[in-house]
Amino acid sequence: MSILVRGTAVVQRAEDGVVPHADVVIEGRRYEAILPSGGATEEFDRVVDGEGCLLVPGLVNAHTHLAMALFRGLARDLPLDRWLANEIWPRERKLTAKDVYWGSLLGLAEMIRGGTTAFADMYFFMDEVGRAVEEAGLRALLSYGIIAPTPERIEPELKRAEELVRTWEGAADGRIRTAFSPHAPLTCSADGWRRAAALARENRVPIHTHLAETEQEVERIRAETKHSPAEWLEELGVFSIPVIAAHCVHLSEKDIEILAAHGATAVHCPTSNLKLAAGIAPVQEMLRGGVNVALGTDGAASAGDLNMIEEMRLAALLAKHRARDPGALPPGEALRCATTRGAIALGLGKELGTIEPGRRADGVLVRMNGLHVCPGYDPLADLVYAAQGLDVEAVFVDGRPLLLKGEIQTLDVDEIKGRCRQLARRFR
Numbered sequence: 001m002s003i004l005v006r007g008t009a010v011v012q013r014a015e016d017g018v019v020p021h022a023d024v025v026i027e028g029r030r031y032e033a034i035l036p037s038g039g040a041t042e043e044f045d046r047v048v049d050g051e052g053c054l055l056v057p058g059l060v061n062a063h064t065h066l067a068m069a070l071f072r073g074l075a076r077d078l079p080l081d082r083w084l085a086n087e088i089w090p091r092e093r094k095l096t097a098k099d100v101y102w103g104s105l106l107g108l109a110e111m112i113r114g115g116t117t118a119f120a121d122m123y124f125f126m127d128e129v130g131r132a133v134e135e136a137g138l139r140a141l142l143s144y145g146i147i148a149p150t151p152e153r154i155e156p157e158l159k160r161a162e163e164l165v166r167t168w169e170g171a172a173d174g175r176i177r178t179a180f181s182p183h184a185p186l187t188c189s190a191d192g193w194r195r196a197a198a199l200a201r202e203n204r205v206p207i208h209t210h211l212a213e214t215e216q217e218v219e220r221i222r223a224e225t226k227h228s229p230a231e232w233l234e235e236l237g238v239f240s241i242p243v244i245a246a247h248c249v250h251l252s253e254k255d256i257e258i259l260a261a262h263g264a265t266a267v268h269c270p271t272s273n274l275k276l277a278a279g280i281a282p283v284q285e286m287l288r289g290g291v292n293v294a295l296g297t298d299g300a301a302s303a304g305d306l307n308m309i310e311e312m313r314l315a316a317l318l319a320k321h322r323a324r325d326p327g328a329l330p331p332g333e334a335l336r337c338a339t340t341r342g343a344i345a346l347g348l349g350k351e352l353g354t355i356e357p358g359r360r361a362d363g364v365l366v367r368m369n370g371l372h373v374c375p376g377y378d379p380l381a382d383l384v385y386a387a388q389g390l391d392v393e394a395v396f397v398d399g400r401p402l403l404l405k406g407e408i409q410t411l412d413v414d415e416i417k418g419r420c421r422q423l424a425r426r427f428r
Contacts, residue, residue, distance in 0.1 A: 001045045001399060002027050005365065007037045008050025009379055011057070012355045014336035018379050024055060026361040029398040033357055048404070052369040053393055054379050056335065057353050058117025058139075058362030059308040060342025063208075063246035063267040063296030065123045065145075066132075067095070067103030069110065070424060071301035080214050080276045088301065091427050092124070100125035102419045104132035109411050110306045112136065114389035115364035117397045120244060120267075120296070120346060122181040122208055126164045134172045137402045137410045139362065141244075141346045142168055143181035143208045148192040158195055165203050175398065177205070177347065179244070184210040185221050185229040193236050200241045206347060207238060211245035211266075214278050218250045230255035239264060244345050246296060247272075248286070249279040256282070260290035265345035268337070270314040271305075272298035283315065284323045287333070294342040307389040309366075312338050316384055331384040365394035 003026040010019040012034060021037035025044075033040070068088075075087030100123065111119060118139035121129060126144045133140045144161040148154040165178040180200040182188040188196070200207050212218055212229050221229045230251065233239060239262035248259070248266035259266055268281045286293050295315055297306045312334045319329035329337075340353035351360045366387055373382040373391075395403035402410050 003046045003048060003396070003399065003401070004040050004044040005048045005050045005055055005394075006040070008365065009054045009368070010034060010355060011054065011335065011380065014057070014332050014339055017332070018054070024050070024355065024363075026396065026399045029361055031355055031357050031359050031361050034355065046401070048365065048394055048401075050365060052367060053365045054368050054383060055355065055363055055365050056383065057339040057355055058364055058395070058397065059115045059338050060294065060346065060352070061111060061116045061119035061296050061306065061308055062244060062265065062294035062342045062345045063269055063298060064107070064119055064121055064306060065299035065301075066107035066119075066121050066129060067100040067123055067125075068299030068301040069107040069306070070099060070103035070420060071299075071427065072304065074301065074427065078276075080278060081216060083276060083302070094426065095124065097125045097128050099423055101128035101132055102416065102423055104129045105136065105411060105416045106420045107300065107306055108132055108136040108138060109408055109413050109416055110300070111138065111308075112395055112402050112408050112411070113392065113406075114307045114309060115366065115392040115395060116306065116308050117362040117364065117395060118342070118346060118348070118352065120179070120208055122183075127167065130168045130171060130176060133176055135410065137175075137397055137400055139175045139348075139397055141177050141179055141206075141208065143179040146180070146182045146192065146196055147187045148182075149187055149189055151189070151191065154189065154192045154195065157192070158199060161196070162199055162203070165205055169203070169205065173398070179206045179208040181208045184213070184217070185232060186217055190236060193233065193238060197236065197238045197241055206242040206244055208244040209246065211248055212250045212255065213247035213273075215250055228252060228255055230258045234258050234262070242347065246298070247278065247281065249273055249281045251282055251286070256286055256289040256291060259286070263292070265292045265294050265341070267294045267296040267345065268315055269296045269298040269303070270311055270318050272303040274314070275304065276302055280318050280322050282322065283319045284325070284328045292341050292344050293337050294345040295338045305389075308338055309383070309387055309389045309391075312384050331378075331380045334384045335380065361396050361399035363396045364392055367391050367393045
């Protein structure tokens with residue numbers, strides 16, 4: 001399919017600002033050309049009106065748990081350890097494959113509506129997540145969450161994780177890739193970590209995990225190993241593989257040096273960290289130290305929603321607050337964390353993250369003519385500080401429209417909401 005997005009403002013690269021009027025040509029799965037407005041005169045299979053809109057690279061949610069959308073609104077206002085042990089894990093033990101399938105579709109629909117085009121997901125019943133992703137049309141890095149604190153748990157957990165990689169790597173015309181996900185330093189033994197890292201290396205896929213999310217985690221790991229969580233994982237050889245480390249709230253200077261030296265990505269999840277009172281990640285310090293910092297929502301059970309535009313705004317505001325510097329994480333850098341840096345995290349930095357000829361046609365068209373973004377002096381600043389997820393007008397992944405005029409094209413939203421409301425009765 002050939003598509004023309006006509007007369008739109010464009011952010012080709014987050015660091016380069018806004019092209020105010022352009023015609024963007026998509027041919028097949030890739031961007032073909034970015035022309036001056038009115039410059040595209042040939043016939044197209046579809047023409048999308050971009051007047052009053054801003055086209056940006058697809059937003060990348062670099063850490064989430066899709067199916068936890070089923071738990072949205074439950075178990076609120078608790079610290080992480082009590083939230084997990086007393087509320088979430090008991091409910092997760094009741095989950096079925098059917099629950100995860102419909103919960104994943106709910107999360108996918110929400111992400112499409114808010115402009116997310118790619119994401120990294122860690123959960124259970126991952127075959128059902130893969131099936132949902134195939135239907136929805138997004139791009140995904142999927143992984144089974146390995147929880148193996150004791151020796152007898154390691155073998156079956158690793159087997160499930162490896163089956164996922166062998167089944168789904170490269171599926172959905174290459175839109176689905178995979179990773180190994182030892183859940184966290186506290187929920188996997190040293191042997192489990194070593195073996196998971198070896199399997200990731202053997203299968204040439206990354207590690208996706210949680211790291212230094214709470215002070216309690218850091219204190220417990222230090223008491224048991226004499227190291228910080230990052231130091232411990234480095235000692236185990238985990239960072240010899242590309243690592244996506246979610247949260248990274250409580251890092252020392254040495255921890256930041258470790259992440260930077262090994263090319264690891266830290267995924268900042270501001271809403272979830274605030275809601276669980278986990279703290280504020282040292283984003284400015286990590287960026288200055290050379291760490292690739294991406295953004296994620298975490299699951300909707302802890303974050304409330306899967307809104308990446310909201311995460312950009314919060315990330316920018318919290319960085320300024322923590323640094324006591326209003327210049328910290330300006331709009332272009334916040335957008336870069338949500339696009340280019342997220343693409344790098346997923347191993348797709350050469351394919352995604354910018355709107356340029358030859359790149360994969362993952363893009364988000366955001367309507368910028370609402371009251372809350374008027375008068376419109378600086379579209380990039382308005383996108384980060386004022387826009388809302390429901391301003392998203394169109395979403396493209398691999399040149400395929402997943403959302404047009406605010407309507408999801410690939411999923412039956414009413415059916416998904418109805419099914420999830422029915423399933424939720426068991427978890428109240």
